Amino acid sequence: MADAVLFEFLHTEMVAELWARRPDPSPGGQKTSLSVLEGMGFRVGQALGERLPQDTLAFREELDALKFLCKDVWVAVFQKQMDGLRTNHQGTYVLQDNDFPLLVRMASGLQYLEEAPKFLAFTCGLLRGTLNTLGIKSLVTASVAALPACKFQVVIQRA
Amino acid sequence: MSRQSNRGTESKKMSSELFTLTYGALVTQLCKDYENDEDVNKQLDKMGYNIGVRLIEDFLARSNVGRCHDFRETADVIAKVAFKMYLGITPSITNWSPAGDEFSLILENNPLVDFVELPDNHSSLIYSNLLCGVLRGALEMVQMAVEAKFVQDTLKGDSVTEIRMRFIRRIEDNLPAGEE
Numbered sequence: 001m002a003d004a005v006l007f008e009f010l011h012t013e014m015v016a017e018l019w020a021r022r023p024d025p026s027p028g029g030q031k032t033s034l035s036v037l038e039g040m041g042f043r044v045g046q047a048l049g050e051r052l053p054q055d056t057l058a059f060r061e062e063l064d065a066l067k068f069l070c071k072d073v074w075v076a077v078f079q080k081q082m083d084g085l086r087t088n089h090q091g092t093y094v095l096q097d098n099d100f101p102l103l104v105r106m107a108s109g110l111q112y113l114e115e116a117p118k119f120l121a122f123t124c125g126l127l128r129g130t131l132n133t134l135g136i137k138s139l140v141t142a143s144v145a146a147l148p149a150c151k152f153q154v155v156i157q158r159a
Numbered sequence: 160m161s162r163q164s165n166r167g168t169e170s171k172k173m174s175s176e177l178f179t180l181t182y183g184a185l186v187t188q189l190c191k192d193y194e195n196d197e198d199v200n201k202q203l204d205k206m207g208y209n210i211g212v213r214l215i216e217d218f219l220a221r222s223n224v225g226r227c228h229d230f231r232e233t234a235d236v237i238a239k240v241a242f243k244m245y246l247g248i249t250p251s252i253t254n255w256s257p258a259g260d261e262f263s264l265i266l267e268n269n270p271l272v273d274f275v276e277l278p279d280n281h282s283s284l285i286y287s288n289l290l291c292g293v294l295r296g297a298l299e300m301v302q303m304a305v306e307a308k309f310v311q312d313t314l315k316g317d318s319v320t321e322i323r324m325r326f327i328r329r330i331e332d333n334l335p336a337g338e339e
Contacts, residue, residue, distance in 0.1 A: 002175055002177070002178035002179060002245065002246055002247065002270060003178075003244060003245045003246070003247075004177075005214075005217055005245075006178045006214075006245055006246075007177050007178045007181060009210045009213060009214055009217075010178065010181055010182065010185070010210065010289075011181070013206045013209050013210050014181075014185055014206075016209070017202070017206055021192070036188065040181070040184040040185065040188055041184075043180075043184050043187075044177070044180045044181050044184050047176075047180045047274075048176065048177065048180065051176065076177070077177055122181075
């Protein structure tokens with residue numbers, strides 16, 4: 001069973017490696033690296049979701065699935081629960097983490113704010129991937145006002 | 160079984176698979192980005208090295224092991240403490256060279272390769288090469304220059320996975336620039 005800290009170290013190194021290889025500072029270049037990270041997170045999120053037993057996936061309501069993300073998935077991945085979940089009951093959810101582990105090592109406050117998106121892309125994909133396995137299509141983005149707190153915005157895509 | 164304990168078990172399982180799955184996604188991505196397996200192997204080694212030089216601090220902080228006096232002690236610490244702490248397995252130590260500067264770590268199970276099969280066109284890929292980089296980087300931070308490489312791999316059909324560790328030399332502290 002792999003120690004949780006290994007994932008953190010691996011994630012940091014993955015971000016560094018992708019940025020080192022694509023030093024193109026243009027917004028286009030940045031976007032590619034971010035989407036690569038998001039795509040990797042998506043595949044991992046899907047794979048994690050696929051390993052859950054069938055009865056876990058029988059959520060009666062969309063909100064139950066989001067709560068599952070905030071509790072079980074977050075605990076499994078980050079050893080803590082999400083600190084807050086809000087919704088407009090119309091398919092948009094905001095998940096708040098006041099102490100996001102992948103940002104904690106970086107700094108607190110406003111320093112490195114520009115770097116923060118790199119460290120959130122994988123996790124956005126992970127959330128999107130797990131939801132996908134639960135039969136829910138979504139768009140997940142993240143925003144940071146001050147490290148290490150961040151918000152993940154999940155917008156459900158209805159067909 | 161209550162719903163509560165079901166969820167607890169699932170969390171644990173997901174947690175242990177997260178690293179393995181993420182590693183798999185990384186290797187897949189590197190295979191897309193680099194033309195040949197050799198380059199992927201080098202990249203995995205380099206990334207592992209970068210992780211190792213930082214992981215050692217975490218290890219020393221959490222394990223309370225003192226300074227190792229020789230390579231045999233180092234081998235024991237690597238197999239019985241470090242591998243156990245980080246990957247939950249205890250490789251066995253075998254095949255010491257007569258000079259005591261080389262040994263093998265035998266992994267019956269390699270947690271990195273759960274759910275993995277190497278496709279045919281990647282026969283030179285050393286899937287778990289990150290581990291070699293980690294070992295090299297971590298030991299360098301405790302003044303040991305070593306070489307680590309896979310000599311057997313269950314992914315390639317061998318019965319076990321074997322990492323050969325070779326002690327190269329002790330690293331003396333570098334003199335600051337300008338002093339000879």
